[in-house]
Amino acid sequence: xxxxxxxxxxxxxxxxxxxxxxxxxxxxxxxxxxxxxxxxxxxxxxxxxxxxxxxxxxxxxxxxxxxxxxxxxxxxxxxxxxxxxxxxxxxxxxxxxxxxxxxxxxxxxxxxxxxxxxxxxxxxxxxxxxxxxxxxxxxxxxxxxxxxxxxxxxxxxxxxxxxxxxxxxxxxxxxxxxxxxxxxxxxxxxxxxxxxxxxxxxxxxxxxxxxxxxxxxxxxxxxxxxxxxxxxxxxxxxxxxxxxxxxxxxxxxxxxxxxxxxxxxxxxxxxxxxxxxxxxxxxx
Numbered sequence: 001x002x003x004x005x006x007x008x009x010x011x012x013x014x015x016x017x018x019x020x021x022x023x024x025x026x027x028x029x030x031x032x033x034x035x036x037x038x039x040x041x042x043x044x045x046x047x048x049x050x051x052x053x054x055x056x057x058x059x060x061x062x063x064x065x066x067x068x069x070x071x072x073x074x075x076x077x078x079x080x081x082x083x084x085x086x087x088x089x090x091x092x093x094x095x096x097x098x099x100x101x102x103x104x105x106x107x108x109x110x111x112x113x114x115x116x117x118x119x120x121x122x123x124x125x126x127x128x129x130x131x132x133x134x135x136x137x138x139x140x141x142x143x144x145x146x147x148x149x150x151x152x153x154x155x156x157x158x159x160x161x162x163x164x165x166x167x168x169x170x171x172x173x174x175x176x177x178x179x180x181x182x183x184x185x186x187x188x189x190x191x192x193x194x195x196x197x198x199x200x201x202x203x204x205x206x207x208x209x210x211x212x213x214x215x216x217x218x219x220x221x222x223x224x225x226x227x228x229x230x231x232x233x234x235x236x237x238x239x240x241x242x243x244x245x246x247x248x249x250x251x252x253x254x255x256x257x258x259x260x261x262x263x264x265x266x267x268x269x270x271x272x273x274x275x276x277x278x279x280x281x282x283x284x
Contacts (some may be wrong), residue, residue, distance in 0.1 A: 002060060004180070005031045008072045012098040017075040019083040025046075026053035026177070026185040027078015031070045032063040032246040040109040041068040042282065043099050045125075046141065047116030048205050049193040051078035053179030055115065057263045058275050065283055068107070072099055074121070076201075080181070081192040085163055089204040089211075096125035104129060111282050116140045116234065116260065117205055120212035127215045134219075135278050136242055137226040138260045140205070140234050142213030143241035148206040159200035169194040174266040219246035224281040226274055228265075229256030253277045 006028040022031075029052055042062055044055045052071040059069045072095055076087025096112075103110045112131040114122030119139030126134060148155065169190050177183050223246070227239035236254065243252040255262060255277075258270035265271040 002032060002063060005033065007031065008099070009072050009102055012072055012095055012102065013075070014098060016094045016098075017083075017087045018077060019079045020088045021079040021083055021100070023051075023078040024188055025181055025186040026179050026183075026189065027051040027144055028053075028074055029071060029073045030059070031068070032059055033068050034063075034066070039107060040066065040111070041070060041103050041107040043096070043103060043110065044069065044071040044111045045096055045112065045114040045118030045121050046071070046074065046077070047197075048201070049077060049084065049120070049188070050074075050116065053113055053177060053182065053185075054261070055113075055263060056178035057271070058113065058278050061275050061279060062282065065279055067282070070099065070103065072096075073179060074118075076192075078189070081164070081196060081198070084193060084201060085198055087201070089208040092208070093124045096121050097128050100125055100129035100131070104131070111135070113137065113278065114139070115263065119238075120208045123212040123215050123219065124208070126221060127218070131221055132284055134221045134223045135226070135281060136223060136239070137274065137278070138228055138231055138234055139225060139242060139261060139266050140237045141216060141238045141242060142209040142211075143237045144213075146209065146213070148250060149202075152203060152207060152228040155199065155203040155206070159203055162195040164198045166195060167197050175253065175261060175264055176266075177264050213241070216242060216245040220248045221246075222249040222251075224251045224253065224277065226262065226277060227252070227254045228258035228260060228262050228270075228274075229254065230258060231260040233260040251281060
Protein backbone atom coordinates (compact mmCIF):
# COMPACT_ATOMS: atom_id res chain seq x y z
CA UNK A 1 0.00 0.00 0.00
CA UNK A 2 1.50 3.32 -1.09
CA UNK A 3 1.16 6.06 1.54
CA UNK A 4 0.36 9.42 -0.04
CA UNK A 5 1.46 12.51 1.85
CA UNK A 6 -0.84 15.34 0.85
CA UNK A 7 1.72 18.08 1.16
CA UNK A 8 4.91 19.52 -0.24
CA UNK A 9 7.29 21.90 1.58
CA UNK A 10 5.36 25.14 2.29
CA UNK A 11 8.35 27.28 1.35
CA UNK A 12 7.77 26.30 -2.27
CA UNK A 13 4.91 28.82 -2.20
CA UNK A 14 7.04 31.70 -1.00
CA UNK A 15 6.61 34.81 -3.14
CA UNK A 16 3.62 33.53 -5.15
CA UNK A 17 -0.13 34.13 -5.13
CA UNK A 18 -1.72 32.72 -1.98
CA UNK A 19 -5.01 30.99 -2.72
CA UNK A 20 -8.07 32.03 -0.73
CA UNK A 21 -9.97 28.74 -0.99
CA UNK A 22 -8.63 25.38 0.16
CA UNK A 23 -7.96 22.83 -2.60
CA UNK A 24 -10.46 20.08 -3.31
CA UNK A 25 -9.38 16.45 -2.91
CA UNK A 26 -8.12 16.15 -6.49
CA UNK A 27 -6.30 19.46 -6.13
CA UNK A 28 -4.15 18.60 -3.13
CA UNK A 29 -0.39 18.62 -3.55
CA UNK A 30 1.10 15.25 -2.76
CA UNK A 31 4.40 13.47 -2.32
CA UNK A 32 5.47 9.83 -2.25
CA UNK A 33 8.62 9.32 -0.19
CA UNK A 34 10.64 6.22 0.61
CA UNK A 35 11.48 5.39 4.19
CA UNK A 36 15.13 6.05 4.71
CA UNK A 37 15.16 8.38 1.71
CA UNK A 38 16.08 8.03 -1.94
CA UNK A 39 18.92 9.53 -3.88
CA UNK A 40 16.66 10.46 -6.79
CA UNK A 41 13.50 12.54 -7.05
CA UNK A 42 11.00 13.55 -9.71
CA UNK A 43 9.16 16.86 -9.63
CA UNK A 44 5.86 16.63 -11.53
CA UNK A 45 4.02 19.69 -12.84
CA UNK A 46 0.39 19.57 -13.92
CA UNK A 47 -1.19 21.64 -16.67
CA UNK A 48 -3.41 24.65 -17.26
CA UNK A 49 -6.48 24.64 -14.98
CA UNK A 50 -5.32 21.15 -13.97
CA UNK A 51 -4.48 19.60 -10.64
CA UNK A 52 -2.03 17.15 -9.02
CA UNK A 53 -4.53 14.27 -9.06
CA UNK A 54 -4.07 14.01 -12.83
CA UNK A 55 -0.51 12.74 -12.29
CA UNK A 56 -1.17 9.97 -9.78
CA UNK A 57 -0.57 7.18 -12.31
CA UNK A 58 3.01 8.08 -13.37
CA UNK A 59 3.79 9.22 -9.80
CA UNK A 60 2.79 5.86 -8.36
CA UNK A 61 4.68 3.84 -10.97
CA UNK A 62 7.88 5.90 -10.65
CA UNK A 63 7.71 5.65 -6.86
CA UNK A 64 7.63 1.87 -7.20
CA UNK A 65 10.83 2.14 -9.26
CA UNK A 66 12.64 3.85 -6.39
CA UNK A 67 12.03 7.56 -7.03
CA UNK A 68 10.78 10.02 -4.44
CA UNK A 69 7.90 11.95 -6.01
CA UNK A 70 6.71 15.53 -5.48
CA UNK A 71 3.60 16.94 -7.16
CA UNK A 72 2.83 20.53 -6.10
CA UNK A 73 -0.43 22.24 -6.89
CA UNK A 74 0.19 25.34 -8.98
CA UNK A 75 -1.27 28.57 -7.53
CA UNK A 76 -4.84 29.24 -8.65
CA UNK A 77 -5.50 25.62 -9.57
CA UNK A 78 -7.66 23.04 -7.83
CA UNK A 79 -9.31 25.63 -5.54
CA UNK A 80 -11.71 28.05 -7.25
CA UNK A 81 -12.21 30.06 -10.40
CA UNK A 82 -11.65 33.25 -8.38
CA UNK A 83 -8.21 32.03 -7.32
CA UNK A 84 -7.43 31.00 -10.89
CA UNK A 85 -8.34 34.47 -12.18
CA UNK A 86 -5.80 36.03 -9.79
CA UNK A 87 -2.89 33.71 -10.59
CA UNK A 88 -0.21 34.50 -13.15
CA UNK A 89 2.43 32.58 -15.06
CA UNK A 90 5.08 34.10 -12.79
CA UNK A 91 3.38 32.32 -9.86
CA UNK A 92 3.41 28.97 -11.67
CA UNK A 93 7.06 29.29 -12.70
CA UNK A 94 8.19 30.58 -9.30
CA UNK A 95 6.59 27.60 -7.54
CA UNK A 96 8.53 25.20 -9.78
CA UNK A 97 11.78 27.15 -9.36
CA UNK A 98 11.38 27.17 -5.58
CA UNK A 99 10.77 23.42 -5.66
CA UNK A 100 13.84 22.76 -7.80
CA UNK A 101 16.06 24.93 -5.64
CA UNK A 102 14.98 22.87 -2.65
CA UNK A 103 15.14 19.44 -4.27
CA UNK A 104 18.50 19.88 -6.00
CA UNK A 105 19.97 20.65 -2.59
CA UNK A 106 18.56 17.43 -1.10
CA UNK A 107 18.93 14.80 -3.85
CA UNK A 108 21.78 13.51 -5.97
CA UNK A 109 19.50 13.34 -9.02
CA UNK A 110 16.40 15.41 -9.78
CA UNK A 111 14.27 15.01 -12.90
CA UNK A 112 11.17 16.92 -13.97
CA UNK A 113 7.98 15.77 -15.67
CA UNK A 114 5.60 18.38 -17.05
CA UNK A 115 2.23 17.67 -18.64
CA UNK A 116 0.62 20.11 -21.07
CA UNK A 117 1.21 23.66 -19.77
CA UNK A 118 3.27 22.02 -17.03
CA UNK A 119 5.81 21.21 -19.75
CA UNK A 120 6.23 24.92 -20.50
CA UNK A 121 6.55 25.64 -16.77
CA UNK A 122 9.17 22.87 -16.55
CA UNK A 123 11.19 24.35 -19.41
CA UNK A 124 11.16 27.79 -17.82
CA UNK A 125 12.02 26.49 -14.34
CA UNK A 126 14.89 24.30 -15.51
CA UNK A 127 16.38 27.23 -17.40
CA UNK A 128 16.89 28.76 -13.93
CA UNK A 129 17.73 25.53 -12.08
CA UNK A 130 19.17 23.00 -14.55
CA UNK A 131 18.46 19.26 -14.32
CA UNK A 132 19.73 16.34 -16.38
CA UNK A 133 16.41 14.87 -17.53
CA UNK A 134 13.06 16.33 -18.57
CA UNK A 135 9.86 14.56 -19.59
CA UNK A 136 7.49 16.80 -21.55
CA UNK A 137 4.19 15.00 -22.05
CA UNK A 138 1.61 16.37 -24.50
CA UNK A 139 3.62 19.58 -24.18
CA UNK A 140 2.08 23.02 -24.55
CA UNK A 141 5.37 24.62 -25.56
CA UNK A 142 5.47 27.15 -28.36
CA UNK A 143 6.98 26.26 -31.71
CA UNK A 144 7.99 28.23 -34.81
CA UNK A 145 4.89 29.51 -36.55
CA UNK A 146 2.59 29.12 -33.53
CA UNK A 147 0.03 31.89 -33.25
CA UNK A 148 -2.28 32.61 -30.30
CA UNK A 149 -6.01 32.83 -31.14
CA UNK A 150 -5.71 36.64 -30.84
CA UNK A 151 -2.60 38.85 -30.71
CA UNK A 152 -1.36 38.94 -27.14
CA UNK A 153 -1.82 42.73 -26.67
CA UNK A 154 -5.44 42.38 -27.83
CA UNK A 155 -6.01 39.41 -25.51
CA UNK A 156 -4.51 41.34 -22.60
CA UNK A 157 -6.61 44.45 -23.29
CA UNK A 158 -9.78 42.36 -23.50
CA UNK A 159 -8.94 40.72 -20.16
CA UNK A 160 -9.16 44.15 -18.53
CA UNK A 161 -12.74 44.47 -19.75
CA UNK A 162 -14.07 40.96 -19.23
CA UNK A 163 -12.71 38.31 -16.86
CA UNK A 164 -14.31 35.23 -18.36
CA UNK A 165 -16.78 33.93 -20.92
CA UNK A 166 -18.82 30.70 -20.68
CA UNK A 167 -17.89 27.63 -22.71
CA UNK A 168 -19.64 24.23 -22.93
CA UNK A 169 -18.37 21.48 -20.65
CA UNK A 170 -19.71 18.10 -19.52
CA UNK A 171 -18.39 15.22 -17.47
CA UNK A 172 -16.71 12.49 -19.57
CA UNK A 173 -16.92 9.17 -17.75
CA UNK A 174 -14.51 7.43 -20.13
CA UNK A 175 -11.60 9.25 -18.43
CA UNK A 176 -10.87 7.13 -15.35
CA UNK A 177 -8.86 8.95 -12.70
CA UNK A 178 -6.57 7.49 -10.04
CA UNK A 179 -6.72 9.98 -7.19
CA UNK A 180 -8.52 9.18 -3.92
CA UNK A 181 -12.31 8.98 -4.34
CA UNK A 182 -12.08 9.83 -8.05
CA UNK A 183 -13.94 11.37 -9.79
CA UNK A 184 -15.59 13.08 -6.81
CA UNK A 185 -14.37 16.58 -7.71
CA UNK A 186 -15.02 16.53 -11.45
CA UNK A 187 -18.31 18.43 -11.42
CA UNK A 188 -16.99 21.01 -8.97
CA UNK A 189 -13.83 21.63 -10.99
CA UNK A 190 -15.83 21.69 -14.21
CA UNK A 191 -18.08 24.41 -12.82
CA UNK A 192 -15.18 26.48 -11.51
CA UNK A 193 -12.65 26.06 -14.33
CA UNK A 194 -13.59 24.19 -17.48
CA UNK A 195 -17.00 25.82 -18.02
CA UNK A 196 -15.27 29.15 -18.60
CA UNK A 197 -12.60 30.76 -20.73
CA UNK A 198 -10.57 32.97 -18.41
CA UNK A 199 -9.21 35.69 -20.69
CA UNK A 200 -6.24 36.81 -18.59
CA UNK A 201 -5.20 33.24 -17.88
CA UNK A 202 -5.40 32.42 -21.59
CA UNK A 203 -3.08 35.38 -22.19
CA UNK A 204 -0.72 34.06 -19.49
CA UNK A 205 -0.77 30.60 -21.07
CA UNK A 206 0.17 31.77 -24.55
CA UNK A 207 2.80 34.19 -23.26
CA UNK A 208 4.30 31.28 -21.29
CA UNK A 209 4.26 29.01 -24.34
CA UNK A 210 6.15 31.59 -26.41
CA UNK A 211 8.68 32.19 -23.65
CA UNK A 212 9.26 28.44 -23.36
CA UNK A 213 9.79 28.22 -27.13
CA UNK A 214 12.61 30.75 -26.90
CA UNK A 215 14.20 29.01 -23.90
CA UNK A 216 14.08 25.61 -25.64
CA UNK A 217 16.73 26.81 -28.07
CA UNK A 218 19.25 26.79 -25.22
CA UNK A 219 18.03 23.68 -23.38
CA UNK A 220 20.82 21.18 -22.63
CA UNK A 221 18.90 18.57 -20.60
CA UNK A 222 18.08 15.16 -22.04
CA UNK A 223 14.41 15.30 -23.00
CA UNK A 224 11.66 12.78 -23.64
CA UNK A 225 8.83 14.41 -25.61
CA UNK A 226 5.57 12.45 -25.75
CA UNK A 227 2.94 13.30 -28.35
CA UNK A 228 -0.48 11.69 -28.68
CA UNK A 229 -2.23 10.91 -31.96
CA UNK A 230 -5.68 11.90 -30.68
CA UNK A 231 -4.52 15.07 -28.93
CA UNK A 232 -6.93 17.77 -30.06
CA UNK A 233 -5.54 20.36 -27.65
CA UNK A 234 -1.85 20.74 -28.54
CA UNK A 235 -1.28 18.22 -31.35
CA UNK A 236 2.26 17.09 -32.15
CA UNK A 237 3.99 20.25 -33.40
CA UNK A 238 5.33 21.15 -29.98
CA UNK A 239 6.83 17.68 -29.48
CA UNK A 240 8.41 17.79 -32.93
CA UNK A 241 9.96 21.18 -32.17
CA UNK A 242 11.28 19.98 -28.81
CA UNK A 243 12.81 16.96 -30.53
CA UNK A 244 15.05 19.21 -32.61
CA UNK A 245 15.69 22.20 -30.31
CA UNK A 246 18.59 22.60 -27.90
CA UNK A 247 21.66 20.42 -27.51
CA UNK A 248 20.84 17.52 -25.16
CA UNK A 249 19.72 14.02 -26.09
CA UNK A 250 16.21 13.98 -27.55
CA UNK A 251 13.73 11.11 -27.54
CA UNK A 252 10.32 11.46 -29.18
CA UNK A 253 7.61 8.91 -28.46
CA UNK A 254 4.29 9.16 -30.29
CA UNK A 255 1.28 7.27 -28.94
CA UNK A 256 -1.33 7.23 -31.74
CA UNK A 257 -4.17 5.83 -29.64
CA UNK A 258 -4.00 8.38 -26.78
CA UNK A 259 -5.67 11.74 -26.20
CA UNK A 260 -4.10 14.79 -24.55
CA UNK A 261 -4.78 13.21 -21.15
CA UNK A 262 -2.53 10.21 -21.66
CA UNK A 263 -1.92 9.50 -17.96
CA UNK A 264 -5.61 8.70 -17.43
CA UNK A 265 -6.56 7.90 -20.98
CA UNK A 266 -9.62 5.96 -22.19
CA UNK A 267 -7.19 3.72 -24.09
CA UNK A 268 -5.47 1.86 -21.26
CA UNK A 269 -2.92 0.18 -23.53
CA UNK A 270 -1.85 3.59 -24.79
CA UNK A 271 -1.74 4.93 -21.25
CA UNK A 272 0.50 2.02 -20.29
CA UNK A 273 2.83 2.82 -23.20
CA UNK A 274 3.09 6.42 -22.05
CA UNK A 275 3.88 5.54 -18.45
CA UNK A 276 6.39 2.88 -19.50
CA UNK A 277 8.15 5.36 -21.81
CA UNK A 278 8.55 7.71 -18.84
CA UNK A 279 9.93 4.93 -16.64
CA UNK A 280 12.35 3.70 -19.32
CA UNK A 281 13.67 7.22 -19.90
CA UNK A 282 14.10 8.31 -16.27
CA UNK A 283 15.38 4.96 -14.99
CA UNK A 284 18.00 4.56 -17.71
